[in-house]
Amino acid sequence: MINVLRSEWIKLRTVRMNWILGIIAFAFPLIVTLLTAFFSGDDSDFTGLILLEVLTGTTVVTTLLCGVIAAASITGEFGFGTIRPTFAAVPRRMRVIAGKGIVAIGTAMVLVVFVVLIGVFVGQQLAEGQGATIDFDAYPSASAALLGTVLLAGLMSLAGYGLGMMTRSTPAAISILIVWPLIAEGLIGGLIGVATGWENVGAWMPFQAGISLVFVEFNDFDGPSRVIAGLYFGGVATVLAAIGAWAVNRRDA
């Protein structure tokens, strides 16, 4: 299994598109968060909560890009035909599927750990350097939100990887991964809400529930708690990955 992990790690980092997406995923939340902190001035309204919410909110984009990288890690194999030499080198397909998933998910989580650490510590220094007062201790759920961000990166990658295995097509997997959380869930939630009168059904849509993992405060939020949201979205992502793995294992390569 170590050999498979090593091989998949080489594959992941020897494709330029992964570097481009990775750099965007890394830089976007940091640029927004650090610029926000830098231009906070001595605004007394700028608090640690705002800094955290800007950071975790923009990191959702990072997690989506991590899902795209994970999806492309398998769809690219089918698209370019490299899945065949891959399975010819490692005929036990589940090893490849597991190894590729571990590398994609692990890389995404490590990347978001760095984003979070840099965003929090550098953002705090920048804001305080401008005269703002940043006190993270005032927000007991700050750590949970930051951990939730890392977990969301992993689960989004798992979901993207699952969609990639199911569709075997980069455009299809990425379209679903972007359209589902950003458009489809809103429409479906709205329709269900109109039909049943359940106003807050949107918060229970899988990706929306997953995104609530990064909330610093749950004021006025009528959706699942952080733990339930994590288990729920984790379950959906796991089901997608399981169906995809079953299909890849069963079908012709």
Next chain:
Amino acid sequence: MITVAELTKRFGNKTAVDQLSFEVRPGVVTGFLGPNGSGKSTTMRCMLDLDRPERGTMLFDNRRFRDLKSPLHEVGALLDAGYVHPGRSGRNHLRWLAASNGIARARVDEVLNLVGLTAVAGARLRTYSLGMRQRLGLAAVLLGDPHTVILDEPANGLDPEGIRWIRDVLTHLASEGRTVLVSSHQLSEIALMASDLVVIGQGRLIEQGTVNEFIERHADRWVRVKGPAVKSLRGALAKAGGEVTETADALDVRGLTCETVGELAAAGNLVLHELSPQTGSLEDAFLKVTAAAQEFRSGVTEVAS
């Protein structure tokens, strides 16, 4: 030794391979021949567990491919030189393959040198020609120094030097006692390097045996006679039961032996410059044997002059 037994593979309603059985012995190059669409590539993919067959057993030294612990050390396969990521370099392509089977990084540079791609090892694969990709594919085959080699059309896109090189490599590998199975449409190449043949058509085995037996059994045979006044022999040859075809400077005689033709020439006091038995090529034999199994046939067979 490769053993394929009762292999059947369907794509929807179409049976691509139908109860195909054959063996490939070590120590020689075995040519795997068949018309387009006859199921050669599908068979190779099934052998490597890439396509899931409906039934059949494929064994490498009595072991299933999926049970091999380090497949690159045991079976080296090149199915399509195009199975590469165009944005990756040749060296990195080999590095991930090597890593998957715990093969040292130094071996990557060794095989790159062996196939003559060291100078372009760092270039992206989108800049490689088909011939360069074939060489890279062969480098991947050689990575684990396997005892079984399976190649699908390895000479595609190679220049004459490359074709000769691949022929030399494969015959050398076979001479070391390895099992080598090669599919190719370049029958002249197969004739030069292969000792054994597996011929299939429409997914079924047509024939398995040695190249010599195959040609012996199926190729056309005739006697070629040349001489200053050889055309005057035509009548005597026909009278003796020969079927005579006249060419620019010779007669090709079917149905008579060299001895009979020689004796008829002597009886007519004719001077001969050549009297030789002729045998058709592997290509002739192949076309004859697979005529009924040609799925895709050209519409125009003659060009009007």
